[in-house]
Amino acid sequence: MKTYGIYIAYPPWTRFEGEGLGRFLTAFVRGAHESGQARFVIACPGWTRPGLEHLFRRSGIPEDAVEFLTPRGVPGVIRLASRRDRKKDQSETHRKRPQRQGFPQLRQTAAMVLGGLMTSRHVAVILMVTLASLPLVLLGGLAQVTGQGLSRLLRKPVKTLGRLAGSGKRRLRRGLEKLSMSQLMYEAELRNVHRLLEGRRDVTAWYCPTAFWPSFNRIRGPRVVCVPDFVVSLAPVAFAQLGGEPFRETIEKIERAIRGGDHFITYSQHVKHDTLVKRFGVEADRVTVVPHGANTLDNVLVAAAKGRDIDLVSAEFLASALQKAEAIDGRLPVVRRDSPGRYLFYASQLRPHKNVATLLKAFRWLLDEGHLTHRLVMTCSPSMSVKIQELVKQLSLHDDVLFLVRLTEEELAACYRHAELAVNPTLSEGACPFTFTEALSVDTPVVMSRIPVTEEVLCERQLQAAMLFDPYDWRDMARGIRQGIESREELLAKQQAVYQMLSTRTWREVSSDTIRALDRAAGEAASLPPQQQQRRPA
Amino acid sequence: MESDGSTRLMERLVESHVRLAVVSDGCHLHQQRSAIAATARAFRQGTQARGTPTEVVLVVPMGHEGDRVFEEADLPVRGFAWELLDGEASDRATYYAGLTSMRSLAGQRGSRSLATHAVVDDGIRHLCDCDAWILAQATAPAAVLPLRPFLVIADASLHHASGQLPAESLRIAAENLAASAGVLVFSEVMRQEVVDFYGVPDSQVRLLPPLSAWQAWEDQLEYQMEEQLETAVRVASGVPEQGHVWFVADASSTASPMFREGMEGLVQAAWSGEDEQVSLAYGEAIAELL
Numbered sequence: 001m002k003t004y005g006i007y008i009a010y011p012p013w014t015r016f017e018g019e020g021l022g023r024f025l026t027a028f029v030r031g032a033h034e035s036g037q038a039r040f041v042i043a044c045p046g047w048t049r050p051g052l053e054h055l056f057r058r059s060g061i062p063e064d065a066v067e068f069l070t071p072r073g074v075p076g077v078i079r080l081a082s083r084r085d086r087k088k089d090q091s092e093t094h095r096k097r098p099q100r101q102g103f104p105q106l107r108q109t110a111a112m113v114l115g116g117l118m119t120s121r122h123v124a125v126i127l128m129v130t131l132a133s134l135p136l137v138l139l140g141g142l143a144q145v146t147g148q149g150l151s152r153l154l155r156k157p158v159k160t161l162g163r164l165a166g167s168g169k170r171r172l173r174r175g176l177e178k179l180s181m182s183q184l185m186y187e188a189e190l191r192n193v194h195r196l197l198e199g200r201r202d203v204t205a206w207y208c209p210t211a212f213w214p215s216f217n218r219i220r221g222p223r224v225v226c227v228p229d230f231v232v233s234l235a236p237v238a239f240a241q242l243g244g245e246p247f248r249e250t251i252e253k254i255e256r257a258i259r260g261g262d263h264f265i266t267y268s269q270h271v272k273h274d275t276l277v278k279r280f281g282v283e284a285d286r287v288t289v290v291p292h293g294a295n296t297l298d299n300v301l302v303a304a305a306k307g308r309d310i311d312l313v314s315a316e317f318l319a320s321a322l323q324k325a326e327a328i329d330g331r332l333p334v335v336r337r338d339s340p341g342r343y344l345f346y347a348s349q350l351r352p353h354k355n356v357a358t359l360l361k362a363f364r365w366l367l368d369e370g371h372l373t374h375r376l377v378m379t380c381s382p383s384m385s386v387k388i389q390e391l392v393k394q395l396s397l398h399d400d401v402l403f404l405v406r407l408t409e410e411e412l413a414a415c416y417r418h419a420e421l422a423v424n425p426t427l428s429e430g431a432c433p434f435t436f437t438e439a440l441s442v443d444t445p446v447v448m449s450r451i452p453v454t455e456e457v458l459c460e461r462q463l464q465a466a467m468l469f470d471p472y473d474w475r476d477m478a479r480g481i482r483q484g485i486e487s488r489e490e491l492l493a494k495q496q497a498v499y500q501m502l503s504t505r506t507w508r509e510v511s512s513d514t515i516r517a518l519d520r521a522a523g524e525a526a527s528l529p530p531q532q533q534q535r536r537p538a
Numbered sequence: 539m540e541s542d543g544s545t546r547l548m549e550r551l552v553e554s555h556v557r558l559a560v561v562s563d564g565c566h567l568h569q570q571r572s573a574i575a576a577t578a579r580a581f582r583q584g585t586q587a588r589g590t591p592t593e594v595v596l597v598v599p600m601g602h603e604g605d606r607v608f609e610e611a612d613l614p615v616r617g618f619a620w621e622l623l624d625g626e627a628s629d630r631a632t633y634y635a636g637l638t639s640m641r642s643l644a645g646q647r648g649s650r651s652l653a654t655h656a657v658v659d660d661g662i663r664h665l666c667d668c669d670a671w672i673l674a675q676a677t678a679p680a681a682v683l684p685l686r687p688f689l690v691i692a693d694a695s696l697h698h699a700s701g702q703l704p705a706e707s708l709r710i711a712a713e714n715l716a717a718s719a720g721v722l723v724f725s726e727v728m729r730q731e732v733v734d735f736y737g738v739p740d741s742q743v744r745l746l747p748p749l750s751a752w753q754a755w756e757d758q759l760e761y762q763m764e765e766q767l768e769t770a771v772r773v774a775s776g777v778p779e780q781g782h783v784w785f786v787a788d789a790s791s792t793a794s795p796m797f798r799e800g801m802e803g804l805v806q807a808a809w810s811g812e813d814e815q816v817s818l819a820y821g822e823a824i825a826e827l828l
Contacts (some may be wrong), residue, residue, distance in 0.1 A: 235665040236634035236685060237657050240627045248630050252640050279636050357661040391661075427663060472595075472667055473614050 001039055004518050005069075005197065007215040008044035008052070011186050016051065021210055025052070026059045027210070027293065028514070030508035032066040038515055043069040043197045043206075045189040046121075050074070069200065071192040075185065076123040102474050106326035115188030190215050193368040205518035205525075207265075214253050222525040224263040224288075224518055228431030230254065230275045231353045238352030258282070263521040265290050265514065267431035268451040287382040288517040291457070293507040295434040296441035297413035304406040304410045315339075317414035326405045328382050328389050329365055331398045333375065343375040344481065345419035345444070347412060347435065348426070348497065350380035350388060355449070355471050357391055362425075362477040364395040370482050374420060381405045417442035421484045422449040432457035440499035445492040449477075457502070463494055556590070558824060559665045561597040561658055562674035563620070568607065573609035574598070576749045577691070577820075581672065582613065584821025592824060595661060595668060603763050620679045621659040625652040628683050635666065635685045655683035670824070672722075676711035677703060689823065692726070692732050712736050722823055724748035727806040744823050747816045 006025075016022035032040055042052065049070045056065070110283050120126055174514055197203070197219065205222035212486030216225060232239040232251055239247070258264075258280050264287045266272045272289055276282040291387060305313040319338040335341070344363070348354045356378070366372040382389050391402060407415065423441035424446065432454050439446045448454055449471035450464070458464060466487070557660040558581060578596045585592035596608055600617035608615045623631060629652050634640045656678040657664050658671075664685070665671060671688035676696055682688070685737070695702035696711055715721055715736045721743045723729045729745055732738045 232634040233636055234666070235628075235663045236666060237621075237623065237659075237683075239634050240623065240630035245626065247632075248633065251634065255640050352663075356664065361661070377746040387661075427667075472616075472662055 002036070002204045003039045003200075003202050004198065004515065005044045005203040005218050006040055006066075007197075007208040007213070007219070008042060008048055009190060009193070009215055010045070011182065012045070012047045014048075014056070017056045022055055024209060026055060026061065027076075027507040028511055029056065029066055030059065031293070031509075031511035032515070033061065035292070035508045035511055039067070041066070041067045041069050041200065041203060043193055045186075045193055046071045046074045046494075047189075069193070069196050071121075071189065071196065073121040075119045075189065076121060078429065086377070087354070107354065115184045115191075119185060119188045119192060136214045194218055205522040207518055208257075209516065211254045211257040211261075212250065214256035214260060216257060217490045222262065222281060222518070222521040224265055224514075224521050225257060225261045226265040227254075227258060227271060227276060229271055230265060230279070231351070231428055233275070233279065234428045235352040242352065244386050257282070262286070263517065263524075264288070265517055267292055268453045269456055271430055273426050274452075284531050288513075288520070290510060290513040290517065291505065292431050292434075293505050293510045294437040294503040296503060297409070297416055297438050298441040300409050300413045301417070303440070314414045314417050317408075318418050319417055321404050321407050321411035322402075324404050324406060324411075326381055326383065326403045328392055328398060330404075331401055333399045333403070335375070340375045340377060342373065342420045343377045343402075343418075344421050344423050345377050345415055345439075346423045346425070347379045347415070347438070348424070350382070350384040353427045353429075354380070355386055355427050356380070356385075358471060358474045358477060359423065359425045360388070360391055360395055360397060360401070361474040362481065363400070364397060364480045365474065366481060367400060370478060372482070372485070374485075375400055375402060375416060377402045377404060377419070379404055379407055379415070412438075413442060416444050420445050421481065422446040423481060423484075425469075425477055427451065427471050429453050436495075437502055439501060440495055441503070443492065443496075445484060445495055446489055447491075458498065460498065463498060466491055466494060555593060556585075556670075557593045557668045558585075558670050558672065559595045559597050559616075559658075559668040560672045560674060561618070561665070563599055563618075563676055563678070565598050565602045567606070571598075571602070571605055571607040572677065573749070575607050575613070577672075578613055579611055580749055580817055580820040581824055583817040584819065585824050586821070587818050590821070590824055590825060592705055597665065614803035616662070617658045618658045618660045618665075620656050621664075622680055623655050623657055623683060625654060628652045628655040628720060628726075631657075631683060631685065637685065654680050656680040657685070659685050670719075673714065676714050677707045678710060678714065681713035682718065684717050688717075689694060689720045689722055690714055690718045691722045692728050692736075694728060697728065698729050698735050718742075720744055720823070720826065722746050744826070746819050746823060749816070 006029075010016065024489050029040060031330070032038055044052065049068050052064075052068075056063075095161075117126065117129055133156055194215070197206075197229075203221070205224060206216070206219050208216040208223070208225040211225055211227045216223060239251075258276070261282075264272075264276055264282060265287055266276065266287060268291070269289055272284070272287045276287050301310055301317075304317070315338060322335060322337070322340065325332055333340070346356075346359060348356070350356060359376070363376050365375075376397075378401065380403060382392065392398060402410075404415065404430075416439050419439075422435055422444050424433050424435040426433060426449055428451060433448065435448060436446050436454075436458070445467075447467050447469060450468040451471065454468065457462065458467070467480070467484065470476040560574065560578040560581060562570070564570045565574065575596065578594050582592065582594040585594075594613055596611060596615045597614045597618050598608060598615060600619050602608070603615045603617040611714070629638070632652075633640070668686060671686050673682065673688055673690045674693075676690045676692055692711075692715065694700060696708075698708060715732065715738050718738075719742070721732050721738050723732060723743060723745055725748070726745065729740075729743050732743050733740050764813055
């Protein structure tokens with residue numbers, strides 16, 4: 001049996017349980033384990049391992065399904081900080097500390113030493129070094145206080161000098177690369193991870209399930225990186241306004257990961273051609289398309305019911321979901337405790353490409369001109385977008401739209417199950433939205449936007465005409481929704497036939513397809529001359 | 539920052555159709571609305587006549603989308619509001635759109651400092667779903683961030699001597715003309731203005747036959763001759779009372795043979811109606827852009 005590696009490089013304190021990648025990893029590892037085709041080793045920082053083990057345990061994945069390749073234990077600093085962190089409010093935003101610049105070589109050496117100390121597994125060592133360096137810290141503090149006093153005195157002349165120095169110098173200073181303490185620790189821990197994985201000659205090929213980590217390209221040997229999507233190019237202005245420069249740094253990391261990559265996996269032909277081939281110039285034959293397995297929710301409700309009546313259990317979860325409604329300006333729609341009445345349902349985060357604004361316009365028109373008496377239920381938090389809050393107020397939709405936040409999987413399933421119609425107006429996704437299989441698994445029909453990734457999977461023309469609308473035109477969206485409601489049963493019958501076919505694709509098949517892509521990368525690497533096999537992209 | 543030919547070709551292959559946005563923020567008067575609707579229709583008809591059908595989306599100020607003139611135009615209509623992006627956000631947007639490189643590749647340390655730019659907020663993707671834009675006015679609250687190649691229509695109000703626009707608007711208009719892939723004008727006078735005053739290379743300016751709706755709109759502009767003066771000039775020049783077109787130009791431009799040739803064509807086009815030839819001229823302009 002061959003061994004394959006999975007590379008994870010989350011920074012400390014990243015939550016991935018319940019997130020997309022966490023769900024994907026669980027499904028993938030389970031699928032691979034059930035197929036019995038291969039063994040997997042997961043290389044990750046020490047701080048990620050406990051979370052992954054917990055996730056796998058909760059999902060019923062046996063301990064021997066994967067082997068972990070991590071530096072022993074969790075860095076002492078993380079353990080200390082985690083203790084402190086537990087006392088903190090989770091939502092607190094940490095103020096960014098200004099960084100000092102200058103003396104690059106000295107800084108690099110200091111960074112190495114500090115990184116080594118911060119990834120030490122022994123709390124006692126950290127405390128001893130900290131105590132020993134206390135006099136130095138005090139001396140530094142004294143110097144800083146004196147310096148601040150002096151700088152106050154000299155502020156005016158220095159400002160004048162600064163102005164004289166001109167904007168070029170200011171730009172250069174502002175642009176100098178900044179190193180944060182957590183970044184130091186992260187880099188040092190990754191070096192430890194790479195030292196470990198370099199010793200694993202038995203690994204046929206390495207797989208990185210996301211393109212966030214350019215450090216993956218440091219691995220010598222066959223590598224396959226998954227590029228789910230690159231949505232920033234779809235809505236460049238909205239994303240430019242979101243997250244500022246730190247977000248840009250993340251996007252640049254993705255670009256570095258792609259540009260230094262060997263082989264790639266995408267979930268759709270569209271991302272393969274439109275993103276990798278067209279935007280990044282990747283050769284098409286280095287990209288394998290591995291479509292998702294079907295995401296279903298009926299099993300979630302069945303498991304939660306534990307033999308009780310599904311209708312009853314589902315109604316309870318819907319009532320519990322309704323308790324999680326988030327208000328805009330303190331106003332919430334008045335609904336019965338256990339039901340919002342007839343409603344349309346859109347399960348999504350509030351991101352620029354999710355197209356919530358156009359859906360709200362279409363919904364307003366349906367209420368006014370389309371004689372609709374439904375409500376619109378969404379799963380995003382309006383607090384994430386001032387524009388959406390403003391639009392709800394402008395369209396007077398306070399009493400008609402419900403924003404349910406932080407739903408559990410069971411509550412999500414219940415929301416789908418009781419909806420009249422599921423709607424997905426998204427402008428772009430990495431693959432055909434899960435909305436289709438999730439809604440159909442609980443017998444709710446769906447109308448969706450006509451985007452390439454959807455047309456790839458739902459390719460029957462008749463079905464497309466019955467369920468797809470132009471996401472850029474709210475009038476067409478309104479038409480699609482109204483048509484979906486008016487011919488609900490007919491649409492459901494048509495969609496169930498396709499759903500039955502799509503639901504046969506299991507995650508075991510996804511794992512097998514991924515393994516085939518890894519084997520292909522390994523085969524190609526083996527056929528290269530030795531000097532090229534050892535190449536190590538920047 | 540303009541995409542190269544191969545990128546545009548790929549884009550067309552992937553998206554399988556071309557979408558063009560005609561953006562107008564001047565919709566207060568009925569004539570303005572009619573002019574912009576007629577122009578958008580001419581672009582659609584023109585591309586159809588050329589055998590390269592293009593989806594044309596009319597983009598008008600928020601609140602005007604439901605106007606009867608636009609509904610009758612039988613085109614998709616979107617509402618918009620101008621939005622300003624500061625320098626850093628503009629820089630990020632151009633990078634995300636794939637028009638500039640990663641900082642490390644471009645040899646930059648830190649963010650480039652760009653000026654504030656204006657973008658069209660249509661509540662969807664700031665018109666990035668469209669392959670190209672046509673700005674029906676050269677003016678905006680700031681220079682337009684060129685996330686897609688765009689053409690600008692330079693109407694008579696842009697003439698520096700018309701006194702229609704304040705100096706700041708003229709400066710922004712100049713930036714938009716310079717950043718555009720081409721400038722569309724309806725008269726030889728405006729062609730010369732765009733070349734001489736705004737410094738746009740002559741090869742980038744395209745003279746289009748004006749549509750009657752534009753003529754009606756331009757008649758509303760303040761430089762229209764006062765009735766008394768018009769009569770005096772007409773009588774002195776021996777122009778008959780009916781069946782003439784007044785065209786305002788300065789002495790140097792009227793002396794130019796190019797102007798006279800242009801005038802001849804213009805007069806013919808103006809009275810030929812919005813026939814296929816006129817539409818074709820609009821289609822050609824789009825074909826050059828794409």
